[in-house]
Amino acid sequence: MTLPAATIDRSCGISGCEADWLSSQRHEVDDDIVAFNSYAMARGWGDGLPLIPPTEARVQDFLVKGGRFPDELIAALPPLRAECTVEKIAINAVMAGCEGEAMPLLCAAIEAMADPAFDLAGLNATTGSVVPAVIVNGPIRNRLDIPYQAGCLGGVAGPAVAIGRAIRLIMRNVAGQLIGSTSQSVYGTPGRVAGILFGEWEERSPWPPLAERRGIKGNAVTVYGAMGTANICDVVADSAEGFLDIIAKSMAYPGANGFLTSSAFAETLCAMNPIWAEVVAKSFPDMADVQAYIWDKCALPIDWWRPEYREPIEALGRIKPDGRVHLVPTPDDVLVMVAGGEGGLHGAMLHSWGTCLTVTRPIGDA
Numbered sequence: 077m078t079l080p081a082a083t084i085d086r087s088c089g090i091s092g093c094e095a096d097w098l099s100s101q102r103h104e105v106d107d108d109i110v111a112f113n114s115y116a117m118a119r120g121w122g123d124g125l126p127l128i129p130p131t132e133a134r135v136q137d138f139l140v141k142g143g144r145f146p147d148e149l150i151a152a153l154p155p156l157r158a159e160c161t162v163e164k165i166a167i168n169a170v171m172a173g174c175e176g177e178a179m180p181l182l183c184a185a186i187e188a189m190a191d192p193a194f195d196l197a198g199l200n201a202t203t204g205s206v207v208p209a210v211i212v213n214g215p216i217r218n219r220l221d222i223p224y225q226a227g228c229l230g231g232v233a234g235p236a237v238a239i240g241r242a243i244r245l246i247m248r249n250v251a252g253q254l255i256g257s258t259s260q261s262v263y264g265t266p267g268r269v270a271g272i273l274f275g276e277w278e279e280r281s282p283w284p285p286l287a288e289r290r291g292i293k294g295n296a297v298t299v300y301g302a303m304g305t306a307n308i309c310d311v312v313a314d315s316a317e318g319f320l321d322i323i324a325k326s327m328a329y330p331g332a333n334g335f336l337t338s339s340a341f342a343e344t345l346c347a348m349n350p351i352w353a354e355v356v357a358k359s360f361p362d363m364a365d366v367q368a369y370i371w372d373k374c375a376l377p378i379d380w381w382r383p384e385y386r387e388p389i390e391a392l393g394r395i396k397p398d399g400r401v402h403l404v405p406t407p408d409d410v411l412v413m414v415a416g417g418e419g420g421l422h423g424a425m426l427h428s429w430g431t432c433l434t435v436t437r438p439i440g441d442a
Contacts, residue, residue, distance in 0.1 A: 103119075105129050105130060105131065106129060107129050107131050108129070109126065109127075109128070109129060112127065112129040113126055113127055116171070120254070121171070121245075121248075121249050123241070123244065123245060123248065123269050124269070125241075125269065127171040127172075128170055128171055128172070128173050129171075130166075130167045130170040130171050134170045135163070135166050135167055135170055137176060138166045138169060138170055138174075138175075138176040138179070139162070139163070139166050139176070139179075140176065141175070141176025141177055141179070142162070142166065142176045142177070142178075142179025142180070143179065143180070143441070144162040144179055144183065145162060146161065146162050146163035146166065147161055147162070147163065148161060148162045149161055150162060150165065150183050150186050150187060150190075151186055151187055151189075151190030152190065153186070153189075153190060153196065153246075153247070153250055153251035153252075154196055154197035154200060154201075154251060155197060155200050155201055155251065155252055155253065155258045155259075156250075156251060156252035156258070158250050158251060158252060160186055160190075160246065160250045160251070162179070162183070164246070164249075164250050165179070165182050165183065165186065165242075165246060166179070168242055168245040168246045168249055168250070169182060169238075169239075169242040169245075171242075171245060172238045172239075172241040172242035172244075172245050173238040173241070174235070174238040174239055174241070174242040175235060175238070177219070177220060178220055178235065178238075178239045178242070180216075180295075180439050180440050180441060181212065181216065181220060181239060181297060181439055182239065182242060182243065182246075183440070184296075184297045184437045184438065184439040184440065185208075185210050185243055185297050185299060185437075186243070186246065187437050188297060188298070188299040188435040188436065188437040189208055189299050189435070191435045191437075193433040193435055194208075194299060194301070194432055194433060194434075194435045195301075195430070195431045195432050195433070196208075196251070198430055198431055198432070199301050199429065199430070199432055200247065200251060200252075200253040200258065200259055201253075201258060201259055201260065202259070202260065202261065202429065202430060203260045203261060203262050204261060204262075204303060204333065204429050204430065205261055205262070205263050205264055205265040205303055205304060206261075206265075206301050206302065206303055206429035206430070206432070207244075207265055207267035207268050207271065207272060207301075207302060207304070208243070208271075208272075208299045208300070208301060208302070209267075209272040209273075209274075209299070209300045209301075209302035209345070209426055210240065210243065210271065210272065210273040210274075210297060210298070210299055211274065211275070211276060211286060211287075211297070211298040211299075211300065211413065212224075212273070212274070212275040212276070212296075212297055212298075212439075213275065213276055213278065213285045213286060213287035213288070213292075213294075213295070213296045213297075213298070214285075214287070214293075214294045214295030214296055214439065215294070215295060216295040216439055217275035217276075217278075220235055220236070220239070221234045221235050221236065222235075222236050222239075222273065222274065222275040223236055223274055223275065224274055224275035224276055224277045224278075224415050225277060225415075225416070225417055225418075226416065226417030226418070226419075227417065228274040228275065228347075228415050228416060229272065229274055229305050229347075229416075229424060230270075230272075230305075236273050236274065237270055239271075239273055240270050240271025240272065240273035241269065241270050241271060243271050243273070244268060244269060244270065244271050247268075265303075265304050267302070267304060267305075272302055272305065272426075274415060275415065276413045276414060276415055277350055277414050277415050277416070278414075280350035280353070280354075280414055281350070281353060281413070281414035282353055282354060282356075282357030282361070282414075283353075283357065283363045283366075283412075283414070284363070285413075286298060286411065286412075286413040286436075287436050289363060290434075290436040291436065292436050292437070292438050294438070295438065295439040296436055296437065296438050296439055297436070297437055297439055298434060298435070298436040298437075299434065299435050299436075300343070300345055300411070300426065300428065300432070300434045301428050301429045301430070301432030301434075302345070302426040302427070302428065302429070303333055303426070303427045303428065303429050304426070304427075305424055305425075305426050306326075306424070306425050306426075306427075307422055307423075307424060308322060308323055308326045308346075308422065308423040308424065308425055309421055309422050310322045310421065310423075311421055314355070315355065315359075316355055316356040316357075316358065316359035316360055317359070317369075319348075319352045319355060319356055319423075320356060320360075320366065320369050320370055320373065321373055322423075323346050323348070323370060323423055323425070324369070324370045324371075324372075324373035324374040325373060325374070326425060327344055327346070327370075327374045327403055327425050327427070328373075328374045328375055328376050328403050329376075330376065330380055330381060332344075332403060332427050333427055333428060333429050333430065334403040334404050334427065334428065335376070335401065335403060336430075337385065337388035337389055337391075337392065339430055339431070340392060340431075341404070341405050341409070341431075341433075342403065342404050342405075342409065342427075342428050342429075342430075343404055343409045343410075343411060343428040343432070343433070343434055344374070344403055344404050344409065344410055344411065344425065344426075344427055344428060345411040345412075345413070345425070345426040345427075345428070346370065346410070346411070346412050346413075346423060346424070346425055346426075347413055347414070347415045347416055347423060347424040347425075347426070348412060348413070348414055348415075348416075348423050349414075349415075349416040349417060349418065349419070349420060349422060349423060350414055350416070350418060351418055351419075351420035352420065352423060353414045363412065364407070366412055367407040367408065367410040367412060368407040370407075370410045370412070371402060371404065371406065371407040371409070371410050372407075374402060374403045374404070374410070375396075375400040375401060375402040375403065376400065376401055376403075377399055377400055377401075378395050378399050378400070378401055379399070381401075389401060411434060
């Protein structure tokens with residue numbers, strides 16, 4: 077069977093044809109995977125990995141399982157300000173190999189990214205390597221098999237990879253994010269293909285879940301503008317202060333986006349493994365105290381920068397009386413969650429980018 081797919085026609089390229097992008101055209105697709113992939117790549121719909129042909133039967137099945145009406149508008153996505161409907165989400169999700177049960181999560185994530193506070197327009201266009209990291213809380217983690225234990229940031233086989241990829245295809249095919257044209261990213265990141273999508277290991281967290289601390293209990297999605305992921309390794313620390321010190325001091329390096337003189341604010345995110353979290357919570361049962369400790373240690377002396385940096389940093393009011401510059405403005409800008417394996421030697425840090433502010437949204441039922 078074939079489907080007149082509601083996907084943007086890019087055959088003419090970007091210059092001079094934005095109107096074609098904004099008014100989605102429909103195309104019949106071939107159910108032969110080789111033929112469809114050749115067709116899709118020629119039109120600029122693909123990411124370089126094989127795509128599943130979005131036949132009428134597949135898309136309709138996805139919509140039925142997702143429990144949403146196809147013409148429902150979820151958001152208008154920059155840079156093209158294109159309307160992202162449920163049908164467009166379904167088509168790109170089918171191409172990514174995603175199952176219909178993920179529709180509520182996909183819709184919530186897109187809604188969160190479209191929040192003006194998240195600055196998706198800037199994120200999609202920047203020279204940086206930023207990608208929305210999607211963090212999932214609530215029982216839906218297990219229902220959709222979202223990884224939150226060992227290997228949660230990549231390498232675990234399962235539906236999360238397809239869900240993350242579906243979001244990335246939506247950014248490409250609906251929002252219109254294209255490297256070298258609407259996006260000026262100097263390096264990009266592997267996360268712009270499969271996304272960064274993982275859950276919090278709530279059952280092993282000594283603190284309330286991230287989304288709950290941000291005002292939403294139960295099933296929720298948090299989107300965070302991440303400059304990729306980086307490992308924090310420690311084989312010596314055996315105390316709460318020791319673990320928090322290595323986390324904070326690892327985060328504070330001069331080239332981190334949070335220290336840019338062009339940025340008035342920033343956030344930072346730490347994923348703490350459950351072994352470290354258990355030790356830390358014995359001394360810091362209140363998450364606010366964990367954030368305050370990391371914030372205090374996550375700073376550098378102004379002397380670490382060359383003299384030409386001092387004036388613009390000082391103009392932003394970021395040099396404290398003790399001569400230090402903090403990575404983020406306040407302890408509330410330090411996001412901490414529990415995820416990862418039980419090896420106990422590693423944490424993960426995800427630095428934020430530019431003007432993105434983290435947004436959390438509830439995930440509705442299918």
